[in-house]
Amino acid sequence: MVSLYTFDEFLYEKVENEYKSYLKKVLFIKISADVNRLSGDSNERDLALNNAAAEELYILYSTKEDINKNLQIPDDMPILYYGGHNKNARSFLEKFKVNTKNMYNHPDDMAMSGSKVEFSKKFKECSWLPKTVFTIDEVLNDSLKFPVIAKIDDGHSGLGIKIFKTKDELKNFKQPFKVEGEERKFDLYSECIDVDREYRTIFLKDNCILVNERIACIKTNKTVKTKNIDEGVDFVYVVSDMNKVPKSFINKLNEIAADIRKQIKLDVWAIDVVTDKSGEIYVLEINSAPGLGSEKLVEIYEAVYEDFYKEKLPSSFKEELNKKYISQCRKELYKNYKEEILKSPWAIDYESIDKKYKYIKY
Ligand SMILES: Nc1ncnc2c1ncn2[C@@H]1O[C@H](COP(=O)(O)OP(=O)(O)O)[C@@H](O)[C@H]1O
Numbered sequence: 001m002v003s004l005y006t007f008d009e010f011l012y013e014k015v016e017n018e019y020k021s022y023l024k025k026v027l028f029i030k031i032s033a034d035v036n037r038l039s040g041d042s043n044e045r046d047l048a049l050n051n052a053a054a055e056e057l058y059i060l061y062s063t064k065e066d067i068n069k070n071l072q073i074p075d076d077m078p079i080l081y082y083g084g085h086n087k088n089a090r091s092f093l094e095k096f097k098v099n100t101k102n103m104y105n106h107p108d109d110m111a112m113s114g115s116k117v118e119f120s121k122k123f124k125e126c127s128w129l130p131k132t133v134f135t136i137d138e139v140l141n142d143s144l145k146f147p148v149i150a151k152i153d154d155g156h157s158g159l160g161i162k163i164f165k166t167k168d169e170l171k172n173f174k175q176p177f178k179v180e181g182e183e184r185k186f187d188l189y190s191e192c193i194d195v196d197r198e199y200r201t202i203f204l205k206d207n208c209i210l211v212n213e214r215i216a217c218i219k220t221n222k223t224v225k226t227k228n229i230d231e232g233v234d235f236v237y238v239v240s241d242m243n244k245v246p247k248s249f250i251n252k253l254n255e256i257a258a259d260i261r262k263q264i265k266l267d268v269w270a271i272d273v274v275t276d277k278s279g280e281i282y283v284l285e286i287n288s289a290p291g292l293g294s295e296k297l298v299e300i301y302e303a304v305y306e307d308f309y310k311e312k313l314p315s316s317f318k319e320e321l322n323k324k325y326i327s328q329c330r331k332e333l334y335k336n337y338k339e340e341i342l343k344s345p346w347a348i349d350y351e352s353i354d355k356k357y358k359y360i361k362y
């Protein structure tokens, strides 16, 4: 564990004393015990915050590293499940007789959400899915309008994705190509949406609880339009103020979530969407284990806690968590990505958060 040095006093003073007897933790079954991999490119300070938040709010288990231990996993507590869906993960659940009724996310649903091809086939009749086909012949036979975006089935962060403006461009593109050292070919092709804005929307079951606008990182400028096929995209995740997000947007998202949950019953999950100029929403993909930096570790803890125990957390406790974790993340983002934040009309008031809370140095 990363040592917290100057963070110590700040992180461990109040909650330990005031709320210790009150606090009920959430069990968190992950693939690896390492909290550092929970969010993307974190710096040391982010990692220290992640570790502190995880330690304070969750009891962590690893399907990979704890499988040979003798564990007693409580059967009356909520379980956030990020443990994967391979054989190992399933034997972990069996061996320790994990109460799957208490689990937020299940391996079978997670398996279904990982494949872009499976997902697109399942929902191809839905108006919110960009028109998609699975062979190059179909594209060359005019079943899609150009520009077309080609993808590999199991890609992430934009890897193995390329936009083709014309049929000739696609015809002349050499397949296979290399992604992360492996020879790959495209597995699916979709019509390009004329993207106005792009969001990660996070759900607890059928309910959208968080909206982040994804703004292209200005410094690296890696978007699907500018990057090479073997490169990823770089987004800044700007937190939206739910009071600024139009009701119609949330309602439409909740309808989409209900469509998806008829077939894939995820509980803590994300839908990545884009909107076009007319405000129409299109789904790009879903994610069964959305990244959790310390800010989201807190928010998801609160949502799971209140859903499972059917009681509200005390607002003073929430404010404490806000001060320690959420506002510290937001200050960091504001410090590094002010320009991107300014581009997001629904953004929370980062400036006033920045003024209200002191930045705690790592
Ligand atoms: N149909 C589409 N139209 C326009 N842009 C798209 C489309 N599909 C994907 N993109 C762009 O490509 C990015 C990556 O696509 P996505 O399917 O989410 O793959 P990944 O798993 O790599 O994130 C998206 O964030 C979006 O900017």
Ligand SMILES: [Mg+2]
Binding pocket: 157, 158, 272, 284, 285
């Ligand atoms: Mg994506």
